[in-house]
Amino acid sequence: MSSVGEALAEARRLLAEAGIPSAALEARLLLARATGTRQETLLGWPERDVPAAARAAFDALVARRARREPFAHLVGTREFWGLPFAVSPVTLVPRPDSESVVEAALEAVPDRAAPLRLLDIGTGTGCLLLALLHELPHASGLGVDIVPAALELAAANAEALGLAPRARWRLRDAWMPGDAPADIVVANLPYIPEGEIAALEPEVAFHEPASALSGGPDGLDAFRAILPLLPRILAPDGRAFLEVGAGQAGPVEAIATGIEGLRVLPRRRDLAGVERVVVLAAGQIGLGNPASPA
Ligand SMILES: C[S@@+](CC[C@H](N)C(=O)[O-])C[C@H]1O[C@@H](n2cnc3c(N)ncnc32)[C@H](O)[C@@H]1O
Structure with missing residues (x-):
């Protein structure tokens, strides 16, 4: 003893x-x-x-x-947006930086009682979608992921938070013909350049899955795959809020400005001052961003 x-x-x-x-x-x-x-x-x-x-x-x-197993894996939960989320090694442990995506999306909502349709691409634990559903009582949403076990985790989190009736989960990339357009798209896609993963802290490099981290050689593969779908996914007044890594806002906006029917809006910084959220809308290229060519 x-x-x-x-x-x-x-x-x-x-x-x-x-x-x-x-x-x-x-x-x-x-x-x-x-x-x-x-x-x-x-x-x-x-x-x-x-x-x-x-x-x-x-x-x-x-x-x-x-x-160096992540502390959150040992205790099985992590708080995000003031809500408890079950976590597991199948996807990313929610990060405080990602709350900037939720903040940016909520600021763009003029009426929180509206029956908005949300889409969360790469939903993982479901933290982005479920935080928004928690704040938007009449919204409903779809979370998609390419990892089945992540979707099971997200569904369990929705159940535990009492949000399951307004959340759906699908195993796929982003969107299927026939889906209703989304008023709000949020995404925290894998964005770490694959060659940089081994140098990250051991909790991340050895205990979080490459499917949640690796964005290919320059970190931008998932953006190149998903951004061309947004003009069809977004409702006419819809907005997409995409988390990016430090220094990636410009390159991601450059991809967006090359896609017909996407408009770049001002970026949002996180609490550490990093340009963390790229904001896109359906519409003409570059019109919403003073830094973009008119
Ligand atoms: C960085 S994690 C983000 C998880 C969660 N949204 C968050 O913010 O904590 C990225 C998630 O995207 C999923 N993913 C990776 N590539 C994807 C793709 N092409 N389409 C949809 N989901 C993808 C991964 O399985 C992982 O769950």
């Missing part, structure tokens, strides 16, 4: 040696999970014994984290 203080000290050391910056916090959160106790209680009672079964569960979690 060991005490809370001893278990935490050992885990802190192992996690710090593995290069995890927030080792102390993560050790507390994992012990709280393994013991079914609040972390504040653990902090205030370091001499308390940790039962053997809880200690074994804690050690297993710490060992996995020391191998």
Whole structure:
């Protein structure tokens, strides 16, 4: 039997040696999970014994984290837009940066009570679509993904959030003839240049799937595939909000301006100041963006 203080000290050391910056916090959160106790209680009672079964569960979690499995994979959830999302290794763990896509889309909605039709391309956990459905009570939406297990995860998240009646899920790229046009398209497509993935932090490089990360040689393959579909997908007043990586807004807009029937609107930055969201509308090329040729 060991005490809370001893278990935490050992885990802190192992996690710090593995290069995890927030080792102390993560050790507390994992012990709280393994013991079914609040972390504040653990902090205030370091001499308390940790039962053997809880200690074994804690050690297993710490060992996995020391191998740089994402913290979210260990606990099975991640908060996005203030909502809990189940996560798994089949798709990306939702990132705070992606909340910029939700913000940009909501700002463009004049009437939140409207019965809008939403499309989320590369839905993963469903976080973008479900955050929007949470804010737009009369909207309905379709999430598409090429990974079946991601769609199962998204459907389970919709169920858990009480949003399933307004969400549909389809295994495919983007859109099929016969689908209703979308008022809002959101997409966080894979955009990391494939040669850069190995240099990312181990949690991403080794534990998140290439299907969610790799955008091909220059990171833009998925944009080249999806953007030409948007003029047919978007309703006449529809807007598309596309997450991009740092430095990709210009190249993605360049792809868009080469597509007849797409208009580039001003980009949106994330909280770190990175140009994170490219905004497109159905219409004439370049008219909405002062930086684009008129
Ligand atoms: C970067 S993740 C984004 C997941 C989620 N939307 C988010 O923001 O956290 C990209 C997702 O797109 C899916 N995907 C990759 N290529 C796709 C394609 N051509 N069409 C549709 N989905 C695709 C992946 O399986 C993955 O779930």
